[in-house]
Amino acid sequence: MFVVAVDLVEYFSTILDKIDSYYKHNATTNITARPSHSFACKVRLEWGNRSSRLLGRTAAVLLLACHSIDHSSQPIYKNFASISRTFINITNKDEPKKRSERDVLNPSSDRYQKGSLWSYGFILALLEYCSSEEHQSRTGMVRFAEPKELNVDKRDVWTVRAARDKMVKANQRLPFFILDEMSLAGGKNLAGFQRNVFRVCGLIVVVMGSDANVIDLVDAPHYPGSSCSAHYLWMTLVSRFPPYQFTPFEEENQRVWNEVVAQFPFVQDIALSSRGKFARYFIDSVVEYAGTHGSFKLFELLDEAFAYVSRKTQESNKFMVEQVGRDAQLAAINTSVQFQPIAKTGNFFEPPRKKQKNEEVNNTQWMRVHYANLVDSESTGCRLTDVFVSGGTMLTVIDLGRFHAHWKPLCIFPTIEEDMLLYLAVLGGRAYSGNYDFQCGSLHSTKDISATFLKRRGFNAEERSTAEKPEINTFENMVARAILCASRRNGVQGVAFDEFFAGFLGEFQGKFNNVAMTLGNSHERITVTGLLDGYAGLAKLLAATIPFLAPPNATWPHFIRDTRAHGCSFGHLSRATDKDRHDVYIQDMESTSGPPLLICECKHWSKSMTFGMMSGVVNGLESAWKESGCWR
Incomplete structure (x- = not known):
């Protein structure tokens, strides 16, 4: 993520200053030296649409993709296909999978300190390559555009460290290495080994990817003269990333994009407020649709583009195939909430809403299979968190000389402002429901997904005669999700009430099905x-x-709200505080100071509901609202 546009200078300077600081204060290595620390980044590599350049004072940056690169890979990765294949092949030659996990994860083990490895020979060859006058005179990512022969043989760590120290003494700038898309797909041993071979050589390694479990690959090392209570810097965590940088267009596509943005400027706002993968899909679809249609409505363009983002996202990630992915989709739609009073607006007291608060969870699989991010206590800017290790336990500093008892990766879903297309497209739209599984062609219902989620956590998902408060809140979550899915059935134009209600009832079937209502026994x-x-x-x-x-x-x-002038209809779904028991309601966007458009009161009842009972409920609601001054 170090190839950046000029306007991100400050962001990446923070990261590179940290790298420079480490190399400056660890100029030489010795027999008792601890390994270098690494950077763990939940980011993705992007090219800027303007003159991009690499920030930094290091001589070179080498990107090594930890995944296969083929014809379907992003163009940026194809520049590093050769060196990445070589890296994967060489690390496999060292057979880390055949070693014990403790041996591989502990950088002070004899495997690293006394053995000869092909990987050390590869790193040595890269250091020699980067120490040449040609590469010392410029900064940038090293790309082997032309065939280049590197002499690689088995070496020990001391030979590599000697080459590193020689560069430092000659005032040459050390490179750092980026391991991109690292995951545990090949097992803990392979991922831990690929990271540790750089660390024990005293070289900075940046680990990028979406699987937070790679961060936790740590074993308790024992260094000469160290004690179990000793601590040392293990890694620096970079959990936030900057807005998407547009990839260059071909000339004709650039013309089409410029015309669309000139007519609908917020189309560009959507792309700029989304993560790179979603933004690329969105832009490709917008350009394709606009280029093949002489004239079109905004809602037609958006529905088509959102459907494309949804489809391509599932094709690449397949999160709805796994139960953990469906759980993550459920969590992305249903946020946890806390109380937030809202003042009087006009002549109407809006029911106090529960404040949106994305829940921090330790289910880091939601990062692997879905699109949650690492938790960061800072809301803006580039946050660097130093993580220390003591006796195999990861710690973070809370004050000088004081540590948290334990640090572990937590994940959280981004806000709408941080990732627009996650909420506009991936959570469902006109073409595809947020409960649709592209791989199996299955349309799940909200009840089906919610019930499975709850049963796996010990909840009884069947109807009950009594319900504790947590279960009522859980039921409200399910109702809110059903309302959201039903509201998107006709796309960004909004949906007629009849069609909405049929879809809403369908979300409570075992398998989604539009429900046709009949009168009594007459059918x-x-x-x-x-x-x-x-x-x-x-x-x-x-x-x-x-x-x-x-x-x-x-x-x-x-x-987004301003698109109403172009035939779109975006709205807000609210959860009220428990005190007022107004539960779930849809705001009236045309009259925000008036009553809600629709209120859904959530109740648990053990008996069949007769017409008289239902009339009593409706009359009771009306009376309560009149007494509170909310009913017109």
């Missing part, structure tokens, strides 16, 4: 608007368009 089909026709107080609701909703208590940015 005569009737719509909701037909059933409630004549109720003057409901006329506005029955004629309303249910908007394309954000997750509970999240708020669309102003440039």
Whole structure:
């Protein structure tokens, strides 16, 4: 992630200053030297759309992809295909998978300190290559565009350290290494070995990827003269990344993109407010659709682009195939909440909403299979967190000389402002529900996914005559998700109330199915608007368009809400505080100072609901709202 546009100078200077600081204070290595620390980054490599350059004072940066690179890989990776294949082949020659896990994860083990490895020979060849006058005179990523022969033989760590120290004494700049897309797909031993061979040589290694479990590959090392209570710097965590940098367009595509942005500027805002993968899919679809259609409506363009992002995302990640991926999709839609009072607006007291608060969880698989990020206590800028190791336990500093008892990776889903397309496209739209599995062609229901999630955690997902508060809140989460999915059935235009309600009922079937309502035993089909026709107080609701909703208590940015002028309808779904028991409601975006468009009251009841009972519930709701001054 160190190839950056000029406007990200400050962000990456922070990271590179840290690297320079380490090399400056660890100029030479010795027999008792501890390994260098690494950088763990939840980022992705991008090219800027302007004159990009590498920041830094190091002589060279070598990117080694820890995954196979083929014709379907991003163009940026193809520049590093040869060196990455060589790295993978050479580390496999050292057979880390045949060693014990403790031996591989402990950088002070005899395997690293006394053995000869092909990987050391490879690193030595790269150091010699980077120490040449040609590469010392410039900074940048090393790309082997032309065939280059490197003499690689088995070496020990001391030979590599001697070459490193020789460069330092000659005032030459040391390179650092990026291990991109590192995961545990090949097992803990392979990932731990690929990282540790650089560390024991006193070289900085940047570990990039989406599997947070690679961070936790640590064993208790024992160095001469050290004690079990001794601690040392293990890694620096970089959990945040900057906005997407556009990849260069071909001339014709650039023209089409410029025309779309000139007509609808917020299309570019969406791309700039999303992670790189989603933004690339979105831009490709926008250019393709606009280039093949002479004229189009904004909602047509957005629905097509969001569908493309959703489809391509599942094709590459397949998160809905695994249960843990479906759990993550459930979590991305349903955020945890806390109380937040809201003041009076106009003549209407809006029911106090629960404040949106994304839940921090230790299920780091949600980073691997879905799109959660590492937790960072800082909300802006480049946050660097030093992580220390003592006796095999990872610690972070909270004050001078004081440590947290234990550090472990936690993940969190980004806010709407940080990743627009996650919430606009990946959570579902007109073409594909947020519960749709592309690989199997299966459309799950909200009830199905929620029930499976709860049963695996010891909850009884069946109907109950009594329910404790946590179970009621869990049920409200399911209702909120069903409302959100049903609201997106017709795309960003919004959906007619009849179609919305049929989809809402369908979300509570064992397998999703549009539910047709009938009158009594006559089997005569009737719509909701037909059933409630004549109720003057409901006329506005029955004629309303249910908007394309954000997750509970999240708020669309102003440039999304402003698309109403172009035929789009984006809205907000709210969860009220427990005190007022208004539960879940849809805000009326045309009259934000008036009553909600729709209120959904969540109740657990052991008996069948008769018409008289339902009338009593409705009358009770009306009376309560009149008493609070909220009913018009």
